[in-house]
Amino acid sequence: MAEVAANGITFHLQRLRRQSSDRAPETDGPVVVFLHGLVIDNLSSLYYSLANPVAQVGADAILYDQRGHGLSERPPSGYRIEDSVADLGRLLESLEVAGPVHLVGHSYGASVALRAALAEPERFASLVLVEPHCAESHDGGDWVEDVADMLTAGALSLEHNPVASNLSASERRKFRGVHATDSFLNATSLIEDIASSPPFTDDELRGLQLPVLAIYGEYTDLASSARKLAACIPHCRLEVLPGLGHAVLRDARDVVLGMVESWLAGFSQVGGGEAGQ
Amino acid sequence: MSITPAVELDAIVDDITAILVEVIGDEFLLDVEVTMATTFSHDLELESIEFVAMAEKLQERYAGRVDFTAFLAGLEIDEILALSVGQLAGHVARSLQA
Numbered sequence: 585m586a587e588v589a590a591n592g593i594t595f596h597l598q599r600l601r602r603q604s605s606d607r608a609p610e611t612d613g614p615v616v617v618f619l620h621g622l623v624i625d626n627l628s629s630l631y632y633s634l635a636n637p638v639a640q641v642g643a644d645a646i647l648y649d650q651r652g653h654g655l656s657e658r659p660p661s662g663y664r665i666e667d668s669v670a671d672l673g674r675l676l677e678s679l680e681v682a683g684p685v686h687l688v689g690h691s692y693g694a695s696v697a698l699r700a701a702l703a704e705p706e707r708f709a710s711l712v713l714v715e716p717h718c719a720e721s722h723d724g725g726d727w728v729e730d731v732a733d734m735l736t737a738g739a740l741s742l743e744h745n746p747v748a749s750n751l752s753a754s755e756r757r758k759f760r761g762v763h764a765t766d767s768f769l770n771a772t773s774l775i776e777d778i779a780s781s782p783p784f785t786d787d788e789l790r791g792l793q794l795p796v797l798a799i800y801g802e803y804t805d806l807a808s809s810a811r812k813l814a815a816c817i818p819h820c821r822l823e824v825l826p827g828l829g830h831a832v833l834r835d836a837r838d839v840v841l842g843m844v845e846s847w848l849a850g851f852s853q854v855g856g857g858e859a860g861q
Numbered sequence: 862m863s864i865t866p867a868v869e870l871d872a873i874v875d876d877i878t879a880i881l882v883e884v885i886g887d888e889f890l891l892d893v894e895v896t897m898a899t900t901f902s903h904d905l906e907l908e909s910i911e912f913v914a915m916a917e918k919l920q921e922r923y924a925g926r927v928d929f930t931a932f933l934a935g936l937e938i939d940e941i942l943a944l945s946v947g948q949l950a951g952h953v954a955r956s957l958q959a
């Protein structure tokens with residue numbers, strides 16, 4: 585397991601590069617960093633679906649479990665989006681990654697990618713945002729508040745329904761995930777920190793000059809975010825996948841992968857990068 | 862010295878089993894006997910993150926002679942989910958013979 589220390593946290597990180605005929609890693613494409621979603625998610629959701637295929641066509645694919653997630657360290661506090669942005673920056677410095685990188689974010693990971701690009705645009709070449717939240721309100725209310733409420737409900741449920749003992753080995757393994765989620769929600773400041781995330785303003789999105797590919801499902805609850813990104817970000821291409829909701833990565837992996845590969849192929853290493861096709 | 866394919870596959874299955882114990886502990890051996898037909902997702906209930914850890918240990922075990930990530934990149938997602946120990950062992954054997 586690759587462990588990288590950055591920003592006071594030990595992160596689980598995977599770096600995928602195609603092997604040449606003599607088994608040495610080779611890269612003739614861009615550096616692409618993948619950011620996964622919240623709580624029950626970790627780098628494995630992007631490892632097989634997007635990162636590995638992208639690495640096989642030449643990219644230097646970097647994935648890491650964000651703080652508190654997967655096999656990375658889980659501090660009791662520090663789950664604001666600003667903390668996640670700082671983690672990304674310090675990780676890139678620890679890895680001595682030179683030059684602008686492409687970010688591919690999924691769900692909350694895409695929100696982190698967007699906030700990171702607003703903070704340090706010179707560090708990044710482009711953004712691929714799969715179902716990020718960025719609007720202050722959505723159909724049915726405030727999404728951040730809804731997510732915080734859902735996480736709180738989940739945490740209370742876990743507190744009041746402790747896992748039974750005398751389980752078989754298989755059952756113990758199944759409940760391991762439940763225990764992990766329980767400790768994450770009930771023993772850290774995650775929920776409060778997520779709930780206090782600052783909104784993305786129209787003005788700051790209008791100032792983002794990076795090329796952005798935004799991918800949403802037609803029936804996503806985050807339709808307001810999709811409209812906001814398309815309306816505000818100067819170089820944003822919005823792709824809406826028909827018939828799908830928030831889970832576009834799960835339900836239409838091949839389509840999303842094709843879009844990501846085409847997007848990255850549209851950039852040239854020579855000349856410092858052009859808008860993706 | 863030449864080794865018959867059957868003996869070689871058994872040795873590889875043993876290697877994979879040992880790596881599984883490193884990743885998820887040895888409790889699963891109480892429930893499952895690891896054979897060529899054993900599937901990682903259904904029989905062993907391997908979580909995705911554990912699959913990643915296993916892949917990394919395999920790369921280390923075979924000192925780069927087996928390109929696990931290229932093998933996986935050639936599979937559809939549902940094929941990865943249904944992957945058996947035998948399919949993986951077969952890929953390892955072919956890689957080592959190359």
